[in-house]
Amino acid sequence: MTLTSATDVAVRADGVVLRYGRTTALDGVSLSLGTGVTGLLGPNGAGKTTLLRVIATAVRPDAGSVSTFGHDALRGPGRLAVRRRLGYLPQDPGFHPSFTAFEFVDYVAILKELTSRSARHAEVRRVLALVGLDSVRTKRIRALSGGMRQRVALAAALVGDPALLILDEPTVGLDPEQRMRFRELFADLGEDRAVLLSTHQTEDVMSLCREVVVLDQGRVLFTGTPTDLAGLAAGRVWTSDSRVPGALASWRTGSGAYRHVGDPPPGAPLLDPTIEDGYLTLVDLHTAEAQR
């Protein structure tokens, strides 16, 4: 299922299969991405990072095709054209620890073919300012906190104003205020480019994403809007005064009442589902289906 109109498509993956030995990491993944922020959700080991690597041209799949901005992203000049318009934040961004923040982003800018020294340095300053790191740009990366390093890596991804941004769990290690700043930034970036955001933060997806893709065991389980995903749990979220065994998820809220996700007993007072409820319901249904 795709929500993106044909004219708006930045990335189109079709039947992507990738195996690591006997493990099938991606099992016929097809999806389309357009302008705006698309969220990628899924449990650990679902294949999210592998899919991002395929779209980022880091890994070539065993089967299937990926077309980005109309180019064949898997080989030859098409892949090079994609790389020239790509910003990629890997899950574990590596750093040369002796570099300063400025030096690291400058190094990535060289990798992105910005060879003119003055233009490159101006770009480095621009992206460091964008992520709020002007004041620490001359500090060594080894002296920066985890959150600041993540911002340095994001600044590196933003070098060259890429038309496609692929971000693998960019808000890991950030405090709530930093996450809010990142949300603002991602929302701005998604105004005029395609942003693919892998995350475990369902609230990030709800507040940012135009579309959401849920992946599990290498397969696309869902493609739609965050509201549609939340809607999957409609009629399956209810409240009670005590714990109910057998519910998919059950926890006591701050008000003292219990919130349950799963099949409600007759007459139970229903609650509005969140995207997290929808996600839980979807993954549970898929797991039950797979076990049958």
Added chain:
Amino acid sequence: MSTWHVPDDDLRSYAGRGLGPPLLWSTETHLFSCSWCRSRLASLVPVDDGWARLDAALDAPRPGPVERLLVAVGVPDHTARLLTATPALRLSWLIAVTVTLALTALLAKAFTPVVFLGVAPLLTLVGVAVSFGPGVDPTYELTVTSPVHAFRLLLLRCVAVLSANTLLCAAATAFVPDYGLTIAGWFLPSLALTVTTLLLSPSLGPVWAAVLVGSAWVMTITWAGMVPFTTVGQLSLFAAVAVLSVLLARRAALFDVLSPRRLR
């Protein structure tokens, strides 16, 4: 007080660093003593420009000694920066290689040239192995997905490591003049080991490829002694380097993506 003042155009040129001697000198001397011209200079040049220039000067990366040397010999500054991220081109590494070569040269002088001829290619091999690849280059994944061809960068770094080691080895051979040209026999083995390691690294990763190739070299030297450094041995190595280089060129595309096997 002087009645002459610096014309506006000259002040603008001065602010934009476009004024050359001798006008530059007379302008500076005049500005030192004339507050009116100094205030005109301030009004002609936006303050932000000055801050921007100061920022640029303060936070621009300061090249280290190796990077400065590379730029001095004509390597473009951006290429020099890519090269100096190579661990095997850091000053500390080069010092370690120099000390090792000096020691082996002394041992070669006292005992047998095999010590020097066997160790020198291993130093190059290790230098190349730690230069690029998953697990050794922290920015490897970013490099692979960047428009700079990963294979081109790999070759650039290999050439840089080989060049640095060649210079150091050549200097070290000055300590053992008794062996004549034979002492230069380390060069072709260096090339052969390096190219073989590169060929194996997409499958094994650079470190394990280097360990395998290095171990094979140590066994060869242990059993064959000086044979690789005879005329026949060197010709065989030359032929091997030629064949392996062709194979490597054909496998260049493997370096432009991550190997799924290495990601498991």
